[in-house]
Amino acid sequence: MNKITNHMPTAELQALDAAHHMHPFTDNSALARKGARIMTSGKGVWLTDSEGHKIIDGMAGLWCVNIGYGRTELGDVAKAQMDQLAYYNTFFQTSHVPAIALAAKIAEVAPEGMNHVFFAGSGSEANDTNIRMVRRYWDILGQPEKRIIIARVNGYHGSTMGGGSLGGMSGIHAHGGKIAGIVHIGEPNWWDQGGQMTPEAFGLMRAQELEKMILNLGVENVAAFIGEPVQGAGGVIIPPSTYWPEIQRICDHYGILLIADEVITGFGRTGNWFGSQTFGIKPDIMTIAKGLSSGYQPIGGSIVSDRVAEVLGSKGDFNHGYTYSGHPVAAAVALENIRIMQEEKIVEHVRDVANPYLDKKWQGLTDHPLVGEAKLVGLMGSIALTPDKASRARFAGEQGTVGYRCRERCFANDLIMRHVGDRMIISPPLVITPDEIDVLIERAWKSLDECYAGLKADGLLKSA
Numbered sequence: 236m237n238k239i240t241n242h243m244p245t246a247e248l249q250a251l252d253a254a255h256h257m258h259p260f261t262d263n264s265a266l267a268r269k270g271a272r273i274m275t276s277g278k279g280v281w282l283t284d285s286e287g288h289k290i291i292d293g294m295a296g297l298w299c300v301n302i303g304y305g306r307t308e309l310g311d312v313a314k315a316q317m318d319q320l321a322y323y324n325t326f327f328q329t330s331h332v333p334a335i336a337l338a339a340k341i342a343e344v345a346p347e348g349m350n351h352v353f354f355a356g357s358g359s360e361a362n363d364t365n366i367r368m369v370r371r372y373w374d375i376l377g378q379p380e381k382r383i384i385i386a387r388v389n390g391y392h393g394s395t396m397g398g399g400s401l402g403g404m405s406g407i408h409a410h411g412g413k414i415a416g417i418v419h420i421g422e423p424n425w426w427d428q429g430g431q432m433t434p435e436a437f438g439l440m441r442a443q444e445l446e447k448m449i450l451n452l453g454v455e456n457v458a459a460f461i462g463e464p465v466q467g468a469g470g471v472i473i474p475p476s477t478y479w480p481e482i483q484r485i486c487d488h489y490g491i492l493l494i495a496d497e498v499i500t501g502f503g504r505t506g507n508w509f510g511s512q513t514f515g516i517k518p519d520i521m522t523i524a525k526g527l528s529s530g531y532q533p534i535g536g537s538i539v540s541d542r543v544a545e546v547l548g549s550k551g552d553f554n555h556g557y558t559y560s561g562h563p564v565a566a567a568v569a570l571e572n573i574r575i576m577q578e579e580k581i582v583e584h585v586r587d588v589a590n591p592y593l594d595k596k597w598q599g600l601t602d603h604p605l606v607g608e609a610k611l612v613g614l615m616g617s618i619a620l621t622p623d624k625a626s627r628a629r630f631a632g633e634q635g636t637v638g639y640r641c642r643e644r645c646f647a648n649d650l651i652m653r654h655v656g657d658r659m660i661i662s663p664p665l666v667i668t669p670d671e672i673d674v675l676i677e678r679a680w681k682s683l684d685e686c687y688a689g690l691k692a693d694g695l696l697k698s699a
């Protein structure tokens with residue numbers, strides 16, 4: 236079932252794709268020459284492409300297919316909801332059962348004191364909501380000049396105008412610019428930037444950039460700080476243990492709002508329901524999307540603390556919302572996803588089974604000559620490729636060249652592992668079993684070996 240057996244030959248699909256489909260985050264003319272890899276079905280942690288390859292998906296799609304592919308219960312729920320009530324909005328004092336039930340369920344699994352949800356269609360949209368929400372919050376409290384949001388270099392918060400501006404990626408800012416009122420501090424990336432400091436001292440120093448920035452701007456102008464508990468798209472940068480406690484202290488001390496972007500780290504990814512719990516963060520707002528529905532339907536949102544919700548509700552309308560805020564089909568599917576996560580104890584599986592098993596094997600990758608450090612929290616991990624482990628050197632030549640070559644070897648070996656610069660990252664479906672982890676690791680070793688041999692042959696094992 237669900238297998239498309241009568242699709243066109245791959246080359247024809249690729250030609251149509253190149254002719255008509257503009258891909259996100261893709262060099263479309265380069266892709267046209269090469270042809271897209273076309274996925275046709277999925278089951279658990281496995282994908283099948285149009286050539287019949289069985290690929291292990293080390294990225295859970297784009298960090299989102301947490302319960303794995305092919306759970307037909309979600310389709311059943313979607314069909315039933317479409318038949319019952321395909322659409323209604325949640326504007327102007329109306330509601331419907333799926334949005335009500337999902338908001339209540341999210342409040343149940345969210346940390347204490349976070350009992351309110353504003354729905355969006357994606358993570359980017361939810362972060363756009365957050366920009367407006369924190370500014371509205373201070374406006375209601377009689378401090379409308381508190382508008383600036385402090386974010387981080389190499390953070391990722393989506394790709395709308397607001398989300399892309401909150402993110403600290405120069406490549407995104409270069410295409411279309413950046414909205415006013417958002418500034419960036421450094422990232423807690425010790426491997427690349429820590430120099431001779433210990434990770435702990437470096438983490439503290441990077442957190443204290445927040446304090447310096449607040450004092451520079453004047454606390455009376457600062458609305459909020461936003462960060463991912465673990466930077467995802469930036470390369471799975473797991474911060475030193477000193478980082479988040481210091482960020483929390485600074486936010487508390489200056490009374491600025493703390494937004495945890497949990498789009499990746501939410502819904503079990505780090506071995507707790509939310510990354511904020513793993514890192515001891517007490518946010519005022521959490522951004523959610525991706526794992527909320529395991530990607531089966533597009534839905535995102537902001538989980539809002541009682542304190543912020545109370546202020547927002549105290550003074551008339553919040554003039555903001557999306558046609559699809561709390562879409563009934565998406566909400567019903569997300570609710571079913573969370574039901575499965577709870578009943579099958581998927582968060583516990585990550586914490587007690589998959590993480591401990593993978594962690595040992597992941598650390599083992601540092602025995603490979605290309606791998607400098609291996610980091611893992613829950614089921615998100617990264618390895619740093621380097622020509623010289625002792626000095627944590629970068630490769631000579633353009634950054635990302637080696638990562639790209641390694642990614643291509645993974646692809647050839649039917650393993651999806653992404654590269655960010657010269658880091659390789661994974662974020663597999665949370666249901667991955669020890670046997671499947673063995674396959675993932677075996678293919679990763681093979682790909683690293685092939686990458687290493689290729690670099691050697693091409694004389695590319697040189698430090699910058």
Ligand SMILES: *Cc1c(COP(=O)(O)O)cnc(C)c1O
Nearest residue numbers: 357358359391392393496498524
């Ligand atoms: C993916 C992502 C987003 C953006 O979500 P979209 O659904 O792609 O808009 C925002 N924040 C983080 C941390 C993400 O990883």
